[in-house]
Amino acid sequence: MNLQQQERQRVTDNLSQISQLSTRAPTIIPQQQESLPFISYTTENVDRQQKQQEENERKQKLMAEARKLMVPTQESEIKSQLRQLGQPVTYFGESAVDRRQRLRTLLTEHLMQYGRLPQFFKQQNNHNMGNLENEYFLYEGIEQLRAARIEIAKLSLHNAALRVEKQRLRRLTVDALLEDQEVLDEMQKVNHFAIQMSQFGDSSGISRSTISPNQKYLATAGGSGECKLWDIENASLKSSFLGHLTKCHSIAFHPQSLLTLSSQSFANVATASADLSIRLWTLDLDQVEVENLGMLQKSIVLKGHEDRINKVIFHQDGKRLISMGFDKTWRLWDIETQTELMVQTGHSRAIYSGTLHPDGSLLFTGDLGGFGMAWDLRIGKGILPFVGHVKGILASDFSMNGYHIATGGDDNFIRVWDIRRRNVIEKIPAHIKLVSDLKFQPIYSKFLISASYDGNIKFWNSRDWSLHSVYEIQDTKHTSVCITDDIKTMITTGLDRKFVIWQ
Known part of the structure; x- marks a missing residue:
């Protein structure tokens, strides 16, 4: 075989091999599919991870x-x-x-x-x-408490009817455009106060003061534990209340003291002290006078608070007394039987301030945490919280219109609240130190007076809450302020042991 034939045979053989490979090519596909189980294994992992994630979420x-879980407590x-x-x-x-x-x-x-x-x-x-939706958590009270609430409800409804009728008649007879002018005319009376006299009232600072219902006497509560009665006309000592062992924080007159109430009644004056006691005093000014002490009065003691007592208030009916203290409670007392009718909790801090609605239906209490609450005395329920002060509420007073209440505190602010709107309507940066006392003008509430540790006494217009007048006693920390019904006499007390009479 020559070379040409050999070369032709080699080419033929190569083509034959290529042809055989091309015919066997489809058999390679199953070999490529051997990698598919690996893809299926990855999908199973994803499903397992998803199930695990769902289980974790569950x-x-x-x-x-x-x-x-609402686990029962009973x-x-x-x-x-x-x-x-x-x-x-x-x-x-x-x-x-x-x-x-x-x-x-x-x-x-x-x-x-x-x-x-x-x-x-x-x-x-x-x-x-389902039961809790319509359930109240109530304290079990004594039978006298039910009777007291009924009496308070009747009196408050009567007072409210009179107040609303007076306001209705006023709207019919007084032009609304003249009301602002009336307020300005009323406030002109406070433009010219001047110090008439001052008197040392205690061997320690004077905590509180109040004017008697007949407008003739001033009662002071002192840091020494001694309380005193003074004649406003000449600042002379008329009587002393000796019995408390330590500082007195509050003093209050019965609504009919020195008027129709007997001088021998133990309900004429109430005092509260850090010795955990409340004392009810007689007020007989015809007794034999003791040298340097005036006339001493008799007292009975009410005990129940577990910490110092900061405030006492007589209810308008003259039969009940309200007290509040550092044990975070306020209490209702029956004066005639000297019985504790109820103990109300609800505050998380010491209760320092309190005031009664002019109808006698509501009680406001303010604590040292800056929280206040309005309580309905007729049902014993807290009906309106007051949240806004960033420090303790130290002073409060209801306006005679029945729907405004002013509060002052350790944050140096005065806040005016409207209980109809259930909100604060005015925030006043009133002083540069704490607000120690607040008083609306008696009878008409056309202005508000504030006292402070910065030494200032300020008068605020109750129409727009603008500042009207300022009176200052330097280096004096005022603890209380009160004014007579005729707006002719103002009395301030301070930690400097003195009370000051302004005319």
Whole structure:
């Protein structure tokens, strides 16, 4: 075979091999498909991760639900639910708190295991929540408290009817455009106050003062524990109230003291002290005078507060007394029987300030945390919270219009609230130090007086709450201010042991 034939044979063989490879090419495809199981394995991983994520989310939801479990607090309900879970009602040495925690743990485990709470727990919880919608948490009171509330309700409704009728007649007879001018005319009377005299009233600072219902006398409560009665005309000592062991924080006259109330009645004057006692005093000015002490009065003691007492107020009916103190409670007392009718909790800090609505229906209390509350004395319920002061509420007073209340505090602000709107209507940066006392003008409330530790006494227009007049006594920390009904005499007290009479 020559070379040409050999070369032709080699080419033919190569073409034959290529042809065989091309015919076997489809058999390669199954070999390429051997990699597909790897892709399927990756998909299974994704599904498993997704299921794991869903399971985690489910557990998180169950844990959130477990944290919100409303476990009962009554011992009988706790034991009943433990019994229904097939658990021992109690273990040896187990306290009520531990038993309740054990029930919570068992319910949580049941929820995590089965994804739901026991059927009996759902039914009881829904039943209890339905009851709570219309349930009040009330203190059990004595029978005298019910009678007192009925009397207060009758008096307040009568007073409210008179007040509303007076306001209606005023709207019919007085042009609204002239009201501003009336306020300005009234405030002209306070433009020319000047110090007439001053007097040392106590061996320590004077805490509070108040003017008697007949407008002739001033009563002061002192840091020494001694309270005194002074003649406003000449600042002379008329009588002393000796009995408290330490600082007196408040003093109040009975609404009919020195008028129709007998001088021998123990309800003429009430005082409150840091010795945890309230004293009710006679006010007989015809007794034999004791040298340097005036005439001493007799007293009876009311006890119940567990910490110092900051404030006492006579109710308008003259039969009840209200006190409030550092034990975070205010209390209602029956003067005639010297009985504690009720103890009201609700504040988280010491109650320092309080004032009564002019109708006698509502009581405002303010605490050292800056929280205030209006209480309805006819039903014993807190009806309106006052939130706004950033420090303690130290002073408060209701306007005679029945819907404005002014509060002052350790934040140096005066806030004026409208209880109809249930909100503050004016924020006044009144002083550069704490506001110690507030008083609306008696009878008409056409202006507001504020006293402060900055030494200033300020008068505010009750129409627009603008500043009208300022009176200053330097280096004096004023503790109280009061003014007579005829607006001719103003009296201030301070920590410098003196009271000052302004005319």
